[in-house]
Amino acid sequence: MLKCRVIPILTFNGFGLVKTKRFASNPRMVGNAVQAAKVYNSRNVDELVFLDIYASDKNRKMNLQIAKLIINECFMPVALGGGIKSIEDIHDLLAIGADKVVLKNKIIEEPEFINKASQIFGNQCITLAIDAIKQDDGKYYLYNRIGKTLDLFEFLNHIKTHNFGEIILTSVNNDGMMNGFDIALVNKVEKIISVPIVVAGGAGNLNHFKELFSKSHIEAVAAASIFHFTQYTPRDIKLAIASVGKPVRIVEKMYIPKN
Amino acid sequence: MGNVASVQKVLKKLGYQSIITNNHDELKQVDFILLPGVGSFKKGMENLNALGLVELLTEEVVVKKKPFLGICLGMQLIATFGTEPEHVNGLGWIDGEVIKIVPKKGHRVPHMGWNTIKTDMLNEFYREFNNLDYYFIHSYHFNAINPKDVTMTVNYDGELVAGLQKDNIFAMQFHPEKSQDEGMILLRKVLEKYA
Numbered sequence: 001m002l003k004c005r006v007i008p009i010l011t012f013n014g015f016g017l018v019k020t021k022r023f024a025s026n027p028r029m030v031g032n033a034v035q036a037a038k039v040y041n042s043r044n045v046d047e048l049v050f051l052d053i054y055a056s057d058k059n060r061k062m063n064l065q066i067a068k069l070i071i072n073e074c075f076m077p078v079a080l081g082g083g084i085k086s087i088e089d090i091h092d093l094l095a096i097g098a099d100k101v102v103l104k105n106k107i108i109e110e111p112e113f114i115n116k117a118s119q120i121f122g123n124q125c126i127t128l129a130i131d132a133i134k135q136d137d138g139k140y141y142l143y144n145r146i147g148k149t150l151d152l153f154e155f156l157n158h159i160k161t162h163n164f165g166e167i168i169l170t171s172v173n174n175d176g177m178m179n180g181f182d183i184a185l186v187n188k189v190e191k192i193i194s195v196p197i198v199v200a201g202g203a204g205n206l207n208h209f210k211e212l213f214s215k216s217h218i219e220a221v222a223a224a225s226i227f228h229f230t231q232y233t234p235r236d237i238k239l240a241i242a243s244v245g246k247p248v249r250i251v252e253k254m255y256i257p258k259n
Numbered sequence: 260m261g262n263v264a265s266v267q268k269v270l271k272k273l274g275y276q277s278i279i280t281n282n283h284d285e286l287k288q289v290d291f292i293l294l295p296g297v298g299s300f301k302k303g304m305e306n307l308n309a310l311g312l313v314e315l316l317t318e319e320v321v322v323k324k325k326p327f328l329g330i331c332l333g334m335q336l337i338a339t340f341g342t343e344p345e346h347v348n349g350l351g352w353i354d355g356e357v358i359k360i361v362p363k364k365g366h367r368v369p370h371m372g373w374n375t376i377k378t379d380m381l382n383e384f385y386r387e388f389n390n391l392d393y394y395f396i397h398s399y400h401f402n403a404i405n406p407k408d409v410t411m412t413v414n415y416d417g418e419l420v421a422g423l424q425k426d427n428i429f430a431m432q433f434h435p436e437k438s439q440d441e442g443m444i445l446l447r448k449v450l451e452k453y454a
Contacts, residue, residue: 001374001375001414002395002415003374004372041439044439046372071265072268076437077396097264097268099262120302122297122298123369124297124396165396165398166371195368195369219372220372251440
């Protein structure tokens with residue numbers, strides 16, 4: 001049976017790991033990226049996401065040296081995102097061992113880029129970051145910092161037949177708040193999108209995961225704050241997900257001595 | 260592709276020297292050939308054809324019986340033909356077709372994530388891997404004609420082929436190089452059989 005994935009997200013500011021609240025520009029420093037990757041690998045997490053969250057704002061490329069150091073620590077799939085603007089950028093990230101690339105601004109500016117990229121690299125490695133923000137009018141929009149006002153569901157309906165492998169759906173309102181997932185949002189998006197969905201934004205305690213997995217049909221969740229600021233480990237989260245009847249991968253034994 | 264670098268990283272950890280190459284002379288000299296690969300079937304065969312590798316690999320693996328492991332697309336390419344995005348002949352080493360996974364009951368495609376493999380418990384080589392989890396990521400699957408070629412299966416709204424073997428030809432749909440310790444013990448066992 002396919003297991004529900006628990007995926008730590010590492011957000012990077014170009015120097016170290018940071019954690020935002022509601023995507024605000026004053027994040028908290030939370031440590032060293034390579035060290036964190038090493039710990040998550042030893043905890044047998046299902047997958048890892050590493051995002052340079054200011055690459056596009058600063059008009060820079062991902063630091064390939066740091067990305068490579070992170071990948072070298074990981075024997076599970078790794079997705080890299082931030083500042084990806086071209087086919088060449090994707091090629092560079094895959095060449096250092098990334099399994100997936102996470103696209104955001106580029107697909108807002110040029111949705112057709114999704115198909116161009118998947119035609120070359122296969123849709124399995126093309127992940128879209130969908131950052132949803134609920135505004136005061138009660139409607140969801142596609143969050144971005146490139147000045148585009150896009151209705152979230154109109155955008156998703158437009159791109160849903162494009163060729164990509166997965167989306168990471170983040171609630172901007174709940175990001176870093178640790179007060180639960182936006183399940184109404186998840187339920188709407190899971191009806192539109194037919195590829196795997198990774199839900200992010202809001203995890204603060206184990207009940208949040210139980211609620212998400214019992215009220216939706218998604219099979220992957222991502223989190224950051226809960227790992228930085230609480231005692232909970234990915235294993236605790238998996239046991240919580242298992243307690244509501246969903247399959248998870250619990251690694252009990254080591255087969256190969258680690259060096 | 261990313262997959263190649265990851266495979267090399269795991270081989271190094273297991274203590275094996277490896278080279279990433281499409282050079283014919285080098286491929287004739289190596290002890291073991293691994294063909295990882297991500298992307299479409301058509302593109303994969305185009306690349307092998309453009310590099311003159313279809314004849315060379317067939318000579319080395321099928322005629323000279325050099326041990327071979329195909330991973331993900333590398334497993335699919337040894338089929339008779341693929342359908343991604345249209346009918347394309349494969350290497351034809353193991354009889355079968357590569358067809359799209361048709362989702363039912365709300366299953367999402369690609370089949371992505373950790374899933375449990377099943378092996379034939381009478382098969383001594385594979386049975387220790389029964390019920391272990393491996394990382395899958397694919398939208399097409401290998402529909403094998405001869406059940407005896409199938410070594411491992413996975414359930415995703417029906418049984419899909421997860422592994423194949425025919426003599427010296429090994430193939431895995433999942434990514435052992437991305438499947439942490441469980442992946443390493445499986446790769447090590449296949450490599451140790453020959454090296």
